[in-house]
Amino acid sequence: MATERSDPSRTDRLVERTESGLEDGRFPIEIINDEDVYQAELRRVFARAWVYLGHISEFEEPGDYARRYIGEDPFIVTRDENGEMHAFLDSCMHRGAQFCTAETGNTSHFRCPYHGWTYKNDGTLQGMPHMNEAYQDLDEEEIQLQEANLATYHGLIFGRIADEGPSLSDYLGDFTWYLDVLFNATEGGLTVVGEPHRWEADYDWKTAADNFSGDSYHVLTTHQASLETKELELGPWEELDDYLEAAYLSCTDSHCAAYYLSEDPETYMGYPEEIEDHIHEDLTPEQRDLFARSVFHFGTIFPNTSYIHGIQSGGWGGPWVCLRKWQPRGCGKTETISWWLVPEEFADDDSFLEDSHSGWNSLSPAGAFESDDLTVWEGISESSGALTHEILESEGNMQQGMGDMTDLTETVDDPVYGPAETTWQGSYFDERNSRMFYQAWCEMMSGAANPEGER
């Protein structure tokens, strides 16, 4: 974290070292906590990727808005009076003042507190004080809030600052096969319940995104205390003889997922039986079977969105869907934003909601599971910034699943079926997910994918 250093080619060298290191399952540890790398990530990754902004169920009425971020930039996601969705930078085009004061709300206009310029919720200028006296020759059409590109996929709203880039469907690519089993699993789709958990701590967003991309290996150590629950009902986990043998890992080019599956084709994560009546007809028989045999899924959409769908091990509640955003807040600082979602069909079922909340809650900052992760992640961040790593060019290890490293993981075609390669027991003994995540990171961070070379 030596902040006085400012050598523009340093980040490029670190990205190159990461790229070549990954071929051998290694990476420079210092990229986890480095001011130059972080600043480059904001420009090269966050300004150019599709970044999750919210779920359509949070914006049902015209005027509904929420304050959300792309990289560290504050955006206001809003539904205008015609029903169109937008994401505006929270910065007035007069002198840059901020005008959104709450996390969520409903308004037809935003009024700037500095000189009173007022914008409609479609981002166009409505007017300003003393317009006739002060602005007799102003081109009002020209004044509009800065707006991000928006695209949605089954209710998920993504925003992108850069004008150029792949469409959202190209960006998600083959991974939608897996995402459909979550976001398009039932006819009614998912709906957000209540408000998200939000907490900030001293860890790097990549640590979290990598962890959620398929790391069950850490569960054995980090979450040992929570798994050893004695008195609680284990639900579908009870039927798994061996968690390791029920685990699978799949990754596409940039996005990764992991699964715990049961032999029983009526498991459905412990959802009430009626779930079978609501399965979306667009699911293929394979997708349907994957959902039917599921106990727990988790994954990461590059760069900073992760999800969990399932029932909590150790008997701590569920099923629930949790959608996470690893919100960068400065080098080595991240805010976790964790939304709770349920299938629309169960949104009014109080007893279901109570169990579901318990599962979600087990991963809150007060949760029986989550509270242990953050202690570890903060330590990763602090020590990864050690000058020793920079001077000695330390390399961390992601070699699980390479070459002859294990004879336990096997590549299988089912029961995950999807277009990506799947390894059995992969989330325990195969780190291809982490390698994939960092390869995607290298691609966005490298000069080649960044022709303007903007810094």
Add this chain to the structure above:
Amino acid sequence: MSTQHSRPAVDPETRHRAESFIYRETDLLDAFELEAWLELLADDFTISVPVRASRDPGSEQDEFSSRSYYLREGVERIRERVGRLQKEYAWSENPRSRVRHVTGNLRILDAEGDELTVSNNQHVFRSYGDKPDHDLLSAQRHTVLRETADGFRIADRTVYLDHTVLNTKNITLPLL
């Protein structure tokens, strides 16, 4: 969180007992004497820590969520949590945080039958490991105390945090 309560008629002796109980109970949390703390919970004890969100100034919705909680559990899970925290590999509290509640503005909000609702404000200081810095959680706590043959037992507790974004890596039981 409602702060407008008519002052219930409580005799000075009961008021004094309730205050002493809260101070003693809070001391057990600071000292991580969680087994002893469990003894003070009623069998139907519940605890809630609602999410707080900053709302549009014109909003009629309360800042405290009626649906989302950082923690909302009954006594069974709270016992599990205490057992969990005592394991050596419960990393969230290994090493243990140094925790200190500073409790103030103790008031009796309500008295009905054998139950009293006590409100207190608190700043909870937490420092951890070999570090000079600390976290501070500010909250108002509403506790329902039930009179039993063995003295007061805690029937319910709601912790109203003053944070919309928490500034600590986790909130374990002793911080509430």
